[in-house]
Amino acid sequence: MSEQVTYRDAVGAAIRDAMTADDRVFIMGEDVGRYGGTYAVTKGMIEDFGEDRVRDTPLSESGFTGAGIGAALGGMKPIVEIMTVNFSLLALDQILNTAATFRHMSGGQLNIPVVIRISTGAGRQLAAQHSHSLENWYAHIPGLKVLAPATVQDAYAMLRPALEDPDPVVIFEHVMLYGRTEALDKEATVDLSSAAVRRNGSDISLITYGGSLYKTLEAAEKLAEDGISAEVIDLRVLRPLDDATILKSVGKTRRAVIVDEGWKTGSLAAEVSARIMEGGFWSLDAPVGRVCSAEVPIPYPKHLEDAALPQVDRIIAAAKLALGR
Amino acid sequence: MSAKDKDLRPHLTRDHCLDLMRNMLRIRRFEEKAAELYTQEKIRGFLHLYIGEEAVATGVMQTLTPEDAIVATYREHGHALVRGVPMTGVMAEMYGKSGGVSKGRGGSMHIFSAEHRFYGGNAIVGGGLPLAVGLALADKMQNRPNVTVCFFGEGAAAEGEFHESLNLAALWQLPVLFVCENNLYAMGTALARSESETDIHAKAASYKITSEAVDGMNVVDVEAAARRAVAAVRDGKGPYFLECRTYRFRAHSMFDPQLYRSKDEVTEWEEKGPIRRFSDWVTKSGLLHADDIEAIEADIAKEVEDAVAFAEASPWEEVETLLEDVGAAS
Numbered sequence: 001m002s003e004q005v006t007y008r009d010a011v012g013a014a015i016r017d018a019m020t021a022d023d024r025v026f027i028m029g030e031d032v033g034r035y036g037g038t039y040a041v042t043k044g045m046i047e048d049f050g051e052d053r054v055r056d057t058p059l060s061e062s063g064f065t066g067a068g069i070g071a072a073l074g075g076m077k078p079i080v081e082i083m084t085v086n087f088s089l090l091a092l093d094q095i096l097n098t099a100a101t102f103r104h105m106s107g108g109q110l111n112i113p114v115v116i117r118i119s120t121g122a123g124r125q126l127a128a129q130h131s132h133s134l135e136n137w138y139a140h141i142p143g144l145k146v147l148a149p150a151t152v153q154d155a156y157a158m159l160r161p162a163l164e165d166p167d168p169v170v171i172f173e174h175v176m177l178y179g180r181t182e183a184l185d186k187e188a189t190v191d192l193s194s195a196a197v198r199r200n201g202s203d204i205s206l207i208t209y210g211g212s213l214y215k216t217l218e219a220a221e222k223l224a225e226d227g228i229s230a231e232v233i234d235l236r237v238l239r240p241l242d243d244a245t246i247l248k249s250v251g252k253t254r255r256a257v258i259v260d261e262g263w264k265t266g267s268l269a270a271e272v273s274a275r276i277m278e279g280g281f282w283s284l285d286a287p288v289g290r291v292c293s294a295e296v297p298i299p300y301p302k303h304l305e306d307a308a309l310p311q312v313d314r315i316i317a318a319a320k321l322a323l324g325r
Numbered sequence: 326m327s328a329k330d331k332d333l334r335p336h337l338t339r340d341h342c343l344d345l346m347r348n349m350l351r352i353r354r355f356e357e358k359a360a361e362l363y364t365q366e367k368i369r370g371f372l373h374l375y376i377g378e379e380a381v382a383t384g385v386m387q388t389l390t391p392e393d394a395i396v397a398t399y400r401e402h403g404h405a406l407v408r409g410v411p412m413t414g415v416m417a418e419m420y421g422k423s424g425g426v427s428k429g430r431g432g433s434m435h436i437f438s439a440e441h442r443f444y445g446g447n448a449i450v451g452g453g454l455p456l457a458v459g460l461a462l463a464d465k466m467q468n469r470p471n472v473t474v475c476f477f478g479e480g481a482a483a484e485g486e487f488h489e490s491l492n493l494a495a496l497w498q499l500p501v502l503f504v505c506e507n508n509l510y511a512m513g514t515a516l517a518r519s520e521s522e523t524d525i526h527a528k529a530a531s532y533k534i535t536s537e538a539v540d541g542m543n544v545v546d547v548e549a550a551a552r553r554a555v556a557a558v559r560d561g562k563g564p565y566f567l568e569c570r571t572y573r574f575r576a577h578s579m580f581d582p583q584l585y586r587s588k589d590e591v592t593e594w595e596e597k598g599p600i601r602r603f604s605d606w607v608t609k610s611g612l613l614h615a616d617d618i619e620a621i622e623a624d625i626a627k628e629v630e631d632a633v634a635f636a637e638a639s640p641w642e643e644v645e646t647l648l649e650d651v652g653a654a655s
Contacts, residue, residue: 024467052466058493060485062485062486062489063455063485063486063493064493066452066455066456066458066459066486066490067455067459067462069455070461070462072459072463073460074467076466094456097449098449098455098456103652104651105431105445106435106437107428107437108428108650109438110439111653143651143652166652167652167653
């Protein structure tokens with residue numbers, strides 16, 4: 001049974017269903033309660049579940065993220081919402097030094113089943129301090145799983161296995177996706193290890209994740225008009241990366257362009273490119289291309305923000321370059 | 326003093342005095358051995374000794390049940406030992422051996438024991454406070470009558486996590502006992518060089534947390550204060566803050582040349598050291614005899630010797646296990 005819902009409502013429904021199914025699940029974060037969530041994901045939840053389980057926090061990112069981690073250690077299943085990825089930097093100590101580290105540092109005695117949801121990305125003219133894509137910072141850290149659901153279906157379905165995971169899971173939700181409406185089948189399941197092939201093609205692999213997926217799919221449609229068959233891979237699990245799906249696709253198409261809203265230097269695109277070199281170099285017919293954000297703090301005016309981010313025309317140009325067309 | 330307050334005083338029976346003495350001496354002798362082993366390069370990395378501060382962990386820990394949780398710092402050997410984590414496992418951990426409590430993965434700064442609800446062993450100053458708040462939140466949400474005790478140094482009071490955590494614990498009325506081990510120096514920076522308000526327990530009071538300062542060199546005073554504090558926390562009265570004023574006799578770590586304090590200052594504090602003071606008092610008052618203390622010393626010498634033998638005999642983890650325990654085995 002599928003229904004048409006927004007990404008925002010899909011995330012909200014996933015949280016509600018999880019809280020209904022398991023008393024240990026609760027959500028905490030800035031403005032999740034009375035305000036109804038910065039992106040309205042948790043709207044109305046405090047009325048239905050009460051303020052203990054829809055827990056407003058002070059503006060103390062390190063404190064409340066650490067408290068969520070501690071509550072997970074104490075047997076709860078917390079969902080910590082961090083309003084934006086830039087604020088998450090204030091909680092990075094807890095995420096890196098506690099959540100990601102305790103299992104190993106304790107010789108496997110302890111585990112931290114916390115889920116941390118973070119909104120990410122640019123496109124709303126929020127300027128340099130509210131427009132980052134720092135997913136790769138988190139994807140760098142052993143001990144974390146990092147997800148970037150781009151579809152309504154994944155936004156709903158990835159939360160359950162994330163909550164069932166005995167270890168910390170960070171979920172990035174791109175701010176430009178909350179308003180998208182797509183079909184949702186609540187019964188369909190997803191694992192936390194597989195990339196998804198969103199479009200089949202034979203000439204080139206366009207590899208992306210999160211908010212760049214729809215730009216990439218649009219570029220693929222336009223390339224088709226020029227007779228170029230592009231395969232689109234949605235990484236959706238940023239750690240651990242699904243090398244097999246990436247290499248299988250590149251083995252078939254022999255060309256790849258990676259589309260990543262992060263800054264180019266030290267980007268996730270760089271990591272994927274390196275893995276293609278390591279695992280698929282001999283099947284390549286062209287250098288791996290990258291379409292990333294320009295190396296600049298994201299500017300406020302619309303035309304400059306657009307110029308800084310990956311866009312459909314740049315993806316098309318990069319694909320054509322790889323194809324020598 | 327009400328009848329209830331009287332119940333909260335430590336009962337200084339002979340057995341209890343033996344127990345306090347044993348706990349403090351176990352820490353002291355264990356760490357003296359650890360320092361020696363460090364010079365022999367058996368223990369590497371950072372080694373932070375608790376010598377001089379034994380009364381704090383010993384006094385506070387008397388008041389806890391096995392279900393209570395403990396969060397400590399990188400200076401936590403003493404806390405682990407008093408909590409009942411076996412000395413063998415702690416010593417082997419410091420060797421980095423397979424028989425260590427954390428299979429050698431953590432070392433001196435990261436002693437953990439899930440069985441004892443002993444949650445480290447945290448080398449990020451202030452990093453344990455949010456964790457303690459969360460453990461207490463879990464207990465409160467699951468209606469368990471447990472207390473989480475969070476030990477940290479006065480240096481942590483300069484961290485944002487200290488203030489965030491105190492606020493959260495007070496706001497949500499969580500069962501946390503914050504124990505500040507104020508040894509006057511954050512590594513080599515004296516309190517007055519880093520804090521505009523040097524009265525640490527006053528900071529807690531500003532978050533509406535019941536707060537008191539206690540002589541951290543007197544194990545009986547610490548225990549008495551901790552009994553009051555734990556009773557209040559367990560009674561659902563929200564968090565409590567104890568500032569234990571103490572002193573570290575040894576260097577911050579084995580790399581520290583101690584340029585920031587005088588030998589006279591250290592000597593002065595050593596004269597009011599917790600073991601010396603308690604030992605004088607219990608013998609003068611006739612509660613214990615010199616023979617009792619000698620017997621304890623003999624037991625501990627044997628225990629330390631056994632712990633070293635255990636650590637020496639314990640194998641190293643196989644290199645093939647390097648990537649284990651990063652995530653759940655799939």
